[in-house]
Structures are given as C-alpha cells and as structure tokens.
Amino acid sequence: MIIGIQAGGKAPSEKSPLIQVKHCTMEFPGVRALDDVGFTLMPGECHGLVGENGAGKSTLSKCIIGENHMTKGELYVEDKKIRIPTYSIKESQKLGIQVVHQEFQLMTDMTGLENIFIGHYQTGAGLINWKALGKKAKELMDFLQCDVNLNVPVKYLRTAEKQLIQLAKAVLSESKVLILDELTSVLQEKDILNIYRIIGILKARGMGIIYISHRLNEIFECCDSYTVLCDGRHVNSGSVSDINKAQLIKMIIGREMTQAFPPINQRFGAMMLEVKGLTAPKAFRDISFQVRAGEVIGLAGLLGAGKTELVHAIFGNHKIVGGEIFVRGKKAEIKNPRQAIRLGIGLIPDERRTLGLNMQFDIKDNTTLPSMDKFRKFKIFQDHSAEARAAFDINEKLELNYYSLWQNVKNLSGGNQQKIVIAKWMLRNSEIILLDEPTRGIDVGAKFEIYKLINELTKQGKCVVLVSPELEELIGLCNRVYIMFEGSIMDIVEGKRKTQEVIINSLLGVN
C-alpha cells in the first residue's frame, strides 16, 4: 500500500472507481465474445486483465474505449453513466482513457517530439511553437524519468524507446485511465523493468492502469489486482497478493480440460517432412524438426519468435538463406508457394481475411482456387459444374454452415471461413498441412470442430504442423511440441514433459 496517499487523502475504500463495467455482454454475428462480465478499476491501481487468446480481454478493453458498443450492460466512468450507443473513441479520450498497443501507432518518419504532440500542437500566431513544445516534452520526460532522444525520426529508435514515446503521448493528454495492451510482449527484461517503474510513477499520481499481458509473471510483479476472463465469461477478480501463480493458471484455463480434445493419433507412417538447419535472417535460425505421416507437431513461441515466418518459409513464401527441406525423404527446392503446393503442402495462414480468402469470391471459387488445374475440360477450359460438385462435397463433409455455393465468403462467421480455408487444401488432397493459428478469433464450438478436423487429417495419414499461441491447444493436439524463443528452438517436449509449466518456462526463455 502506498502510505502517502492514504495519509493525505481519503481511505482507499472511500474512493470511487474510475471505471466500472456491469453485466457487459458483447455479441458479434455468430459469436458471444463477452457474457455478463463485470470489471472495476480504482484510481492508483494497476489491474491485470488476463485470459487466453479469445477470452475477451481486448473486446472488453475495446468496449471501455468505445471502439465496440456492448450489446448489453452498463459502463460508468468516474460514476458517470455512459450512453453506450453514442459512445466513441473520441469521447473516451475526452474522458481521459488512453490505450497503448504493442503495435506502434507512431508516424515513423516524424521525430519523437512531433509524435508526442501530434494533434495537440500549441500554436502562437498560427505557427507551431516548437520551443514551448520542446520544454513541455522535457518536463514530461523528466516526470517519467526517461531519457529518449526526441529529435530524430522515431524509426531510428529502439523498440523500447518507441514504446516510451507512446506512453509519453498517452500520459500527456492528461489521461486518468491507461490501457496497456500487451505492451511488453516485444520488450526485453531490462525494458520491462523500466515500464514497471513508469507504471509506479503513474499510479502514485492517481491514474488507473489496465494491464493486459500473456506473461503471468508480470501480473505478479506489477499489478495490484487481477480479473480473469475465460471464453468471454468473468471467472474471478481479486487482489494479486491473495493468489499464487498456479491458482491463476488454473483460473485462466478454466473449463475442464477433459472434453476439449479428441484423442491424439498414435499410428505413424513414413517420414513426410523434415527440416534441417533452416535459417532466415531476422526471423529464425538453425531450425530442425521432423514430421511423420499421422503426426501433429506443434510450434510454440511468443510473438516475434519466428513461428509464422517458419511455416511461410516451408511454404516457399519467406526467403531462407540456409538449411534444407526434405519432403517424403527427398530434398525439395521450394522457391514459391506453387512448388510447395505441387509437393502436397498446404498452408492455412493466420490472417484468414487477408491471406486465406479472397473476400470478393464466392464459396465455390475460394474452395477450388488452389485446385483449378484439377478441373479441366480438354485441358484448357474450367469445368465449373465439376468444381461446384467437388466444393459442395468437401464443404458438406466439413459441416460448413452456408446458404449457397455462390454466396460471398465475406459474411460467414470466422469458424466457417476457417473451414473454407481448410477445405481448399483438403480438396487439393494436400498431405502436409501447415496450420498457423487456425483457431484465432473463433468461438469455442468452432474451435472444437477444427480440432476434430485436425484429428481426422492425421487419421487419414496426413501430417500437420500446428502453430498456436494457446498452450492448451498444443498440448491437447500435438504429439510433440517444439518451443521457439527468439528464432531458435529452445526445447522439444513430448510425453510426460508436455505440460503448461514446462512450455511456459521455455517460452519465456527461463531455464
């Protein structure tokens, strides 16, 4: 407890909350992202918001800043009830709520100074008073006790320094509430400590901080209280000092682990894919692994560990400088996705809307896109009816929920869209399936169907490389998990060692 505040002001119990969310329900078409969630943030408090991907953390923060409008529920900012339908990001900023994302929202060619004051330029006689701004920036940096060069374009700064500029920008606009959304996921230990220190300064000033992070250690190191969300439901809230890490993990995983995954296939065939010493600059180095027919291997790692780049490299869509790829025991030169597809490799990318599907095409055209060469009349003309039949068969098999084959894929739910991306490769009969975060942003029911599909594929003797940020998924689906840290494989876990704790430790590079 901070004694100074208690002595000088009211007792903490008498303070009114900065933010109060009551019975918040948020529905997207087909998905209930939040279900009756409550949340309270007190002044001078750092509140950790934790949960798995898709648990509803960012949806909740988006409801608070007005980017999303909650379907049901109430939002109070400093005891003032907010009218939800007219609430907007602009209004929340006026109320003093600021967000800092891990992705940089900076103009990279402008200096730090310009970035901090963008939109808040002080002008004298119509001209920007750079002197005054410079002085103000210095005060701000002194307050945060940081030393960042504000006079060079921010693109020349280190990642951590960019984060500090974003923080400074948020603090400048006299905010009362600061939402830090996975701010530290790209930072190193030393810089994270610096962020903690700044959080301390801001807390002492009476600001409320919502801290979203995947790294549970951070919750214990810098938060006062926590709220756990699981599948859009509110699991628990309380003071961090009352719990330990094991309890927190249990709350986060929440639902009974038993029902979630089909049994892992244990009948393996011949070696399908073998990677030896694969290296790509700035992404990954010296990666080796093997997958046999009927096997699922997992790639775990934090953001920036190089997982996505690795699967793209195997698919010929990311340049490699060293290493070899063997497909079915034969050395393969894969220079572009076409060659990879011909070798029977299929990639289900992480961004299905921008990489997986053509949003202007209908279901049939999307499903048959990689297999166009298989439906030809007289070798040149496309056989549309055969294509439609094949697309129909495969989509029925995947239990796709759709209205017409000529329906645009744009308005299907996330789970259904993902099924079409998978259908593309099943129709092509690809035998090596690379799945990059296949369950991102889809609801629990659809997730389970994807799990069943993966299982189905292995039973047919296909092999799967699964990238996922959800440890539970990797443990539940994979025969073997390769853990990547900053571009190289740190650990391989299988059998009894395949537990959350072992993986988390390797993920963070703690050993």
Added chain:
Amino acid sequence: MNTIDEKAKRYNGGWKLFLKEWVILILLLALVLICSLFLERFRTTNNIMNILRQASFTAIIAMGEFFVILTGQMDMSVSSIIGMVSIFFAGFVVKMGLPVWLALVLVLGLTVLVGIINGVLVVYGKMPSFIATLVVMNVVRGIIYLYSKGLPISGLPEGFNFMGSGYVGIVPFPVILMFIVAIILYILTAHTSVGRSFFAVGGNLEASKLSGINVKCIGILAFVFCAALTGVGALGLTAKTLAGNVTLGDELLFDVMTIVVLGGTSLTGGRGRIFGVVIGALFLQVIGNAMVLLGINTYWQWVVKGAILIVVVLIDSNTKRDIVKTKQKTQAIATEEK
C-alpha cells in the same frame, strides 16, 4: 435437405443483385429507346451501324485496359501505344516496303514488348502502376516523335481499309471483330484458370499467391493483354484513315478508362465483366452520337463524359455497400429457415 442442386443453384442476392450488376445494360437500353423516340436521324440503320463501328475499336482497347484494372492496376500508356502502332505500321509498310502481314506481326510484337516492360516495372520493380506506365507513355511518345518528327505517314494500301471501314453484309467488319475478341476474352475470363486468376489476383494478391497462383506472371500478362489489344484497336483506327499518325490516341485514354469503369469493373480490382466493357463502350458512343445529332458543341462531350465517370464511380462505391446488405439479409433469412 442438403443436396447439391439446392446449394449450387441458389443464386444469392436474387434479381436485385442481378439488376445492380447489369445496371449499365438497362441504362443503355433506356438511352437507345429515348434517342430513337426523339431523334429521327438516330434510328436509321446507317446511324446505328455507325455507332457500332465507332465504338468497336475503343471497345477492343478498353477490353485490354479491363485486364489491368481487374488486377488492381492502371495502364496510362495506352494513348502512346496507339500512336506507336499507327506510325510504325505505316512506316514499315510505306517507308520500308514490308508486306502488310509482316508489318502486322512486327507492330504487335512491339506492343507485347511495351506490355512486358510495363508489367516488369510494376511487378518486379514494385513501382506504382500509375507512375510506371506514365513513364513508359512518355518514353514511347518521345521515340515515336523522334521516328516520325511528328508528321503523319500516309499511303497505306487501299485493301487495308477493309479492317477499318469494310462491311460484311450490312454489318461493319470492326463490329464483327469486336464481338469475336469479346467472345474469346469472355471464354478466357470465365472458363479458364488463367482468366480466373486475374480476378483472384485483383481480389486478394496475397491469398492468391498462397493458393499457388503465379501472381507475377498474371500481373505481367495483364499489361501484355492491355498493350496487345490496344495494338489491335490502333490498327483498326489507322486503317480507317490509311495513314499512320502519332497523335491518334491522344484523347482516347480518358474514354477507355470511362468505358472500363462504366462496364462495372471495380477500380480496386477483382470484379468486372468483359461484356460490361462492350456495353460501356456502346453507352459512351450513343451519348456522343446523340450530342452530335442534337448539334451540341463537341467540347461539351468532354464535360459530359467527365460527369458520367464521376457518377459511375460514385454509384460503384455505393452499390458495393448495398450488395453486402442484400447478402446479409439473405443470410439472415437462411439462418431463420433452420
């Protein structure tokens, strides 16, 4: 209830969507009807054939530009390719005395070369197509002015005139040529994988690449199609006057762009129809013809065409939203049925 017929034959969006996609056809029919009712000189066979003939070569050129716009790019070099084909063809035949067929092959080869240059600059050089083709346009223009010193070359053989002004029965030859080109391109776009790849690349380049489409090849091919079809159109325009002229295409670029957009091609790529382009060309020609018949100053045509382009682009960006709405509605109904 899940039979192939049910799910394959349902046309999502219904007749409303159909109308929206073919609105230009309805407008053309309405325009022709109004003109025939009120303008006596409009409804003569002679005039109608004249319109068709005048529209035909611009239509062929626009069908080339269609491919580039379909892939989400833009080709500004059309106007100087027309001049290049015209002057070099005349130069080869008249000055160098080459046979017509050889000159034809040579100039079409030249257009393919320009198309490849455009495509390579855009695809491999990663230049914005607007800039790359603008540069090529000026370079080509410079070369043809150097070659001809800006003077026309006349004296092409009379027989070549058939391509521009000949008749088969009562139908002008250019019109037949236009329809043959359109039908071939329709089959290409709708019934071959290469054709479908243009739509895929324009709709989502990255997704197409990850689906195994040779996006670089398709990107270049679009510019080659554009240049080659422009070449065919330019030969027709040259045949009409029997003289090579460097300024032949100077005013056509705007018309070509207008026609492509008028035909329902999305400026962001991925959506369009080859027959839409033909209809667009006819629409623009009918308006021009009606204005001439009404005795309106020809400069007004530029103003009117500009206004048409604005209106069409505005409607295009708004119908996209409507189509989404219609589809959402149908989807909602489908869910209720279950």
